[in-house]
Amino acid sequence: MTAKTPDVWLPFPAExxxxxxxxxxxxxxxxxEDFPADPADCVFYVTPYMKSQAVTVRPLARMPGLEVVQTLTAGTDHLLGGLGALPAGVRLCNAAGVHTASTAELALTLILASLRGIPGMVRGQDREEWRFGVYEALADKSVLIVGYGSIGAAVEDRLVPFECGPVTRVARTARTTARGPVHALADLPALLPGADVVILATPLTESTRGLADAGFLRRMKDGALLxxxxxxxxVDTGALLAEVERGRLRAALDVTDPEPLPAGHPLWHAPDVLITPHVGGSTSAFEPRAKRMLVRQLTRFAAGEPLEHTVLVTG
Structure with missing residues (x-):
């Protein structure tokens, strides 16, 4: 009897x-709404891109033969609630590197736009107002990067030509890189008061949920940009609102809690807050990088080789 050819589910046409x-x-x-085939035949599931958690996990309970779940995002928090339905030994892989360039670009865009007052100038243009003034430069500003993985390192790459002040790096555990030391999360209380700009680039885990709480924000210097x-x-949204509404801190947010940010939410009109709608990775650079990564992963899988970017194994 001929063995059945296993299925791979992709969010892109295979051709x-x-x-x-x-x-x-x-x-x-x-x-x-409709599945393309029997989920029981799927061995490698590439999750839909930027869909809800409910949509993403819906087929998992019907995939008893599944061996790999591959996301198209660096974060995997949207999947963790559905992994309990899977058999032991399923590998969860993320898309580390696929969004690195685009997210780092946006981080730099948010910093420059906020410091140089671009949102106010755009509003002024709409009203035909000439908003001349003295604005802040990134040059000489001290920067703290919280989350020094591929995205954090790419942000630093892009900061170098702007002649900013010292860049301080923080990750889950301390280590040394070619650029200098990386501090542990436990060092944050001592590091926050010295930073003009604090960039959050961490994954969402139990240790980072609510990391930027009232105590974190209180330690940031007056006028600093988050x-x-x-x-x-x-980020603790309520704590951030308290700080920006009294004019002590500024914020530039590509992600919010809740998300999408509902109409009428006070963050929309909070002073010195710039909001973009979670578009860090949603650029023209995404698809070609995602497709190349999937070909590499599936080639490794077919050959029985170790996969890249394995986050965890069920069971």
Missing amino acids: ELEGLPGSFRYRRWDGE VNVARGPV
């Missing part, structure tokens, strides 16, 4: 991914 191994049957599914390109719940 758009050059170099896919021929040992699988490729099914396109990007979160539609930039969040991580996940909304890394």
